[in-house]
Amino acid sequence: RKSLTIGLIPADGIGKEVIPAARTAIEALGSDIPTPKFVDLIAGFETFTRTGVALPEETVEVLKNDCDCALFGSVSSPSRKVVGYSSPIVALRKILDLYANIRPVVSVSPSPDEPSKVDMIVVRENTECLYVKQEQQTFGEHGKEARATRLITERASTRIGKMAFELALARPRRHLTVIHKSNVLSVTDGLFRESVRAVQTKDPRFEAVTVAEQLVDSAVYRQYFPIYDVMVAPNLYGDILSDAAAALVGSLGVVPSVNAGDTFVMGEPVHGSAPDIFGQGIANPVASIRSAALMLRHLGYTEAAHRIDNAVDSVLREGQLLTPDLGGTAKTQEYHISLQKNS
Amino acid sequence: RKSLTIGLIPADGIGKEVIPAARTAIEALGSDIPTPKFVDLIAGFETFTRTGVALPEETVEVLKNDCDCALFGSVSSPSRKVVGYSSPIVALRKILDLYANIRPVVSVSPSPDEPSKVDMIVVRENTECLYVKQEQQTFGEHGKEARATRLITERASTRIGKMAFELALARPRRHLTVIHKSNVLSVTDGLFRESVRAVQTKDPRFEAVTVAEQLVDSAVYRQYFPIYDVMVAPNLYGDILSDAAAALVGSLGVVPSVNAGDTFVMGEPVHGSAPDIFGQGIANPVASIRSAALMLRHLGYTEAAHRIDNAVDSVLREGQLLTPDLGGTAKTQEYHISLQKNS
Ligand SMILES: CC(C)[C@H](C(=O)O)[C@@H](O)C(=O)O
Ligand SMILES: CC(C)[C@H](C(=O)O)[C@@H](O)C(=O)O
Numbered sequence: 247r248k249s250l251t252i253g254l255i256p257a258d259g260i261g262k263e264v265i266p267a268a269r270t271a272i273e274a275l276g277s278d279i280p281t282p283k284f285v286d287l288i289a290g291f292e293t294f295t296r297t298g299v300a301l302p303e304e305t306v307e308v309l310k311n312d313c314d315c316a317l318f319g320s321v322s323s324p325s326r327k328v329v330g331y332s333s334p335i336v337a338l339r340k341i342l343d344l345y346a347n348i349r350p351v352v353s354v355s356p357s358p359d360e361p362s363k364v365d366m367i368v369v370r371e372n373t374e375c376l377y378v379k380q381e382q383q384t385f386g387e388h389g390k391e392a393r394a395t396r397l398i399t400e401r402a403s404t405r406i407g408k409m410a411f412e413l414a415l416a417r418p419r420r421h422l423t424v425i426h427k428s429n430v431l432s433v434t435d436g437l438f439r440e441s442v443r444a445v446q447t448k449d450p451r452f453e454a455v456t457v458a459e460q461l462v463d464s465a466v467y468r469q470y471f472p473i474y475d476v477m478v479a480p481n482l483y484g485d486i487l488s489d490a491a492a493a494l495v496g497s498l499g500v501v502p503s504v505n506a507g508d509t510f511v512m513g514e515p516v517h518g519s520a521p522d523i524f525g526q527g528i529a530n531p532v533a534s535i536r537s538a539a540l541m542l543r544h545l546g547y548t549e550a551a552h553r554i555d556n557a558v559d560s561v562l563r564e565g566q567l568l569t570p571d572l573g574g575t576a577k578t579q580e581y582h583i584s585l586q587k588n589s
Numbered sequence: 590r591k592s593l594t595i596g597l598i599p600a601d602g603i604g605k606e607v608i609p610a611a612r613t614a615i616e617a618l619g620s621d622i623p624t625p626k627f628v629d630l631i632a633g634f635e636t637f638t639r640t641g642v643a644l645p646e647e648t649v650e651v652l653k654n655d656c657d658c659a660l661f662g663s664v665s666s667p668s669r670k671v672v673g674y675s676s677p678i679v680a681l682r683k684i685l686d687l688y689a690n691i692r693p694v695v696s697v698s699p700s701p702d703e704p705s706k707v708d709m710i711v712v713r714e715n716t717e718c719l720y721v722k723q724e725q726q727t728f729g730e731h732g733k734e735a736r737a738t739r740l741i742t743e744r745a746s747t748r749i750g751k752m753a754f755e756l757a758l759a760r761p762r763r764h765l766t767v768i769h770k771s772n773v774l775s776v777t778d779g780l781f782r783e784s785v786r787a788v789q790t791k792d793p794r795f796e797a798v799t800v801a802e803q804l805v806d807s808a809v810y811r812q813y814f815p816i817y818d819v820m821v822a823p824n825l826y827g828d829i830l831s832d833a834a835a836a837l838v839g840s841l842g843v844v845p846s847v848n849a850g851d852t853f854v855m856g857e858p859v860h861g862s863a864p865d866i867f868g869q870g871i872a873n874p875v876a877s878i879r880s881a882a883l884m885l886r887h888l889g890y891t892e893a894a895h896r897i898d899n900a901v902d903s904v905l906r907e908g909q910l911l912t913p914d915l916g917g918t919a920k921t922q923e924y925h926i927s928l929q930k931n932s
Binding site: 321323381382389390392394396399400427431432437441461469470471482485490492493498 | 735776832841861
């Protein structure tokens, strides 16, 4: 690659404030990566209110045909059901077959030589479960009744299982916890559990990984006493688990993710569009900056990813540049200055 | 009532160790309540392995016909799918129409005059959502496919909404947060949200309650910075939220619940059967003892409930009788002695 074409989809709310910081972080890398080319793309609730479509076809086409990877910001949800609106991020994951949502939750240790207290990865299946959005409403004897389908397939559970085993294998502890609720959902979560476990028997390398299981309710509880290494979970449990884990590292504002498929990767901060603080310039850009690093790591630019993460680590360690979510008074803009200076 | 007939269903694991402590707590109340009569009943995975049925018909009949209320311990889950086994607690909730699962999560303040740092109630719908257990498996192009139905009805959402508004109204803050994920599940969670909100417009008393909404993923995150008063949630979210909340008060071993319907109430500790510590006599009986108090409060024996809670509060405040989950070395048995002494 001579250049790296990166689609930028800030979407709604603070997504617009933090994605530019991720861009600055990538630009500051210089020759560590091929020359980055940024393509600005639109999607989100604001796009929907303006154009009637939450995810314009052009955005999808450009991502598919012109981009090597992408960064997504965050989307606002309408506070009431709006006919025709459907989450663009859920759609993008499906259209681009970004079947794995990888969410590392890592705390910053007091010094670079000390290990992080919290250091885990939530590997979330990203295409099915209740996110297939097959819902209908009927009228029953006692009023309205609504039903949604929760889909779990062997194929999707197997491929997310593989991804999780690979990630666990590359870590010192080599420990994988399969999250489910098969005491209630014996068929769907039973299939998820079995499919993930079966992955281990099919690849001798994976024998080195220790596998455990945990019911999702106790897993969310046990996360507090950090014991997990890699966790693999169906879509909705993974969504909840990763938000819960964010509390352990002080703020949702520092937790990154990538939506990864076999041919495309899209970074995305775990936080939402945060309408309560949007427009004040105080959104924490760390999650987006780290999402850029994660995306680059996924593409094989390990050194570049490392540089970004190290820079963020020292900034957080120094405690000079903390946004309000971390107890400080720093502005998003100050990150730009710091990133440019340190490049 | 001259006497109070209480069904005791310890079920599996530490349920057998903690339910007796709840019984002792009730016995120690003396004349504060009608003479308690205890009926020992069986259910659970052990019952299933012995008899082939997880919830014997006799248990259900005795609860329905002879009992004023009940206490349930905890059930073990088989580690692999076992044909014919189905969770007896999920079945009991449905059969007895115990549609509300009320889970107060309250920390003990350093002194009786200080307010509790954490003081919230998770009100969990207890009969539908994915717990209807309508699941099937088929074979598709790419292997096995499994589907589960998530059911949300206006009727169940309305009655749990009412319960939540009543509870919120009786508290100083009068604040209710409706938990959902309607950015993905616009039909099912949309119906839940609307039905709960509609409750307020139908009863002028409820105007005094401030209503907010939160997506389940951010709700689990935000719980950590205790801001909630009463939360009302569909079944599965409520299950996860209450376990997550337990981490805030130090241990799942202190969080009680009642499964409540219009004509019956069943106390149940929020923790599970804890096979890792079963048999060691170190299970924390506080959740069960508080569940007994909650059950009595629900029946109108406010003074008796208060006495039990106060006794538990002072024991925890003193820090003398802490089981290992709370960092101590106390045994379950020591609670019996303490309860008997203080009666
Ligand atoms: C916005 C929403 C649809 C999304 C999800 O639930 O996947 C978000 O919470 C996330 O985690 O990326
Ligand atoms: C045992 C299990 C079926 C149950 C549930 O999910 O309701 C438990 O976790 C609970 O919270 O009472």
